[in-house]
Amino acid sequence: xxxxxxxxxxxxxxxxxxxxxxxxxxxxxxxxxxxxxxxxxxxxxxxxxxxxxxxxxxxxxxxxxxxxxxxxxxxxxxxxxxxxxxxxxxxxxxxxxxxxxxxxxxxxxxxxxxxxxxxxxxxxxxxxxxxxxxxxxxxxxxxxxxxxxxxxxxxxxxxxxxxxxxxxxxxxxxxxxxxxxxxxxxxxxxxxxxxxxxxxxxxxxxxxxxxxxxxxxxxxxxxxxxxxxxxxxxxxxxxxxxxxxxxxxxxxxxxxxxxxxxxxxxxxxxxxxxxxxxxxxxxxxxxxxxxxxxxxxxxxxxxxxxx
Numbered sequence: 001x002x003x004x005x006x007x008x009x010x011x012x013x014x015x016x017x018x019x020x021x022x023x024x025x026x027x028x029x030x031x032x033x034x035x036x037x038x039x040x041x042x043x044x045x046x047x048x049x050x051x052x053x054x055x056x057x058x059x060x061x062x063x064x065x066x067x068x069x070x071x072x073x074x075x076x077x078x079x080x081x082x083x084x085x086x087x088x089x090x091x092x093x094x095x096x097x098x099x100x101x102x103x104x105x106x107x108x109x110x111x112x113x114x115x116x117x118x119x120x121x122x123x124x125x126x127x128x129x130x131x132x133x134x135x136x137x138x139x140x141x142x143x144x145x146x147x148x149x150x151x152x153x154x155x156x157x158x159x160x161x162x163x164x165x166x167x168x169x170x171x172x173x174x175x176x177x178x179x180x181x182x183x184x185x186x187x188x189x190x191x192x193x194x195x196x197x198x199x200x201x202x203x204x205x206x207x208x209x210x211x212x213x214x215x216x217x218x219x220x221x222x223x224x225x226x227x228x229x230x231x232x233x234x235x236x237x238x239x240x241x242x243x244x245x246x247x248x249x250x251x252x253x254x255x256x257x258x259x260x261x262x263x264x265x266x267x268x269x270x271x272x273x274x275x276x277x278x279x280x281x282x283x284x285x286x287x288x289x290x291x292x293x294x295x296x297x298x299x300x301x302x303x304x305x306x307x
Contacts, residue, residue, distance in 0.1 A: 117235035138218035
């Protein structure tokens with residue numbers, strides 16, 4: 001009853017309480033402090049609140065003093081509590097130092113991921129970087145989908161990544177298309193049937209909608225996921241713009257090839273002039289008509305050169 005409201009594992013509290021009572025039977029302090037140190041270690045490893053043991057110790061002291069009649073027992077108890085508080089403080093400092101180290105390591109890992117993402121202009125490379133790097137910062141799995149039509153997200157999404165530390169689902173290069181039905185979010189994740197906690201972030205760049213990413217919850221710091229969202233969004237925006245440029249360049253090259261083939265084979269005389277009337281381009285039929293060996297000899301000439 002004295003420990004009611006203290007958020008600690010009951011079995012740990014029971015062990016410490018039993019050890020404390022045994023101190024007054026055997027008159028030694030080794031057993032109780034050894035158990036307390038082990039419990040503190042387990043609390044720290046489990047991510048619990050080590051400082052919460054100060055509250056438990058205060059509650060125990062308050063109720064135990066009322067039952068300790070002799071001054072000798074009271075003095076022994078006070079010495080024990082002082083050593084216990086020192087042990088709690090020392091473990092709390094260790095935990096704080098470990099957390100600061102983990103924070104620095106996590107910040108450095110995020111920086112490296114950001115540098116990798118910002119230097120790639122390929123969607124497939126972005127997916128590879130995420131699958132390889134996220135487990136290193138404690139995020140076990142990730143699923144990512146791009147809108148089929150960013151202007152109309154309801155048209156569907158293409159799943160580009162679905163992975164856990166144990167499995168990465170094989171997906172086509174263009175992704176797996178799924179319609180945006182009420183169940184489309186659950187359909188994004190098929191890599192492993194596991195009950196885990198996930199967090200979804202929208203991917204966007206300024207006003208442009210890109211897609212969504214779903215992380216398995218790892219780090220408790222919510223800022224980690226927001227940083228990743230921004231980095232991923234920027235990388236995907238650059239990669240998608242590069243993809244559009246390449247597609248546009250390929251289309252222009254195709255059109256130029258068709259035009260070149262037509263000019264080379266057409267029997268009709270075809271030519272182009274600039275605003276000063278100079279020949280910019282001509283086909284072989286036009287060159288032969290004016291007595292040239294090829295169209296290159298006509299470039300820059302005007303009607304005054306022919307008439």
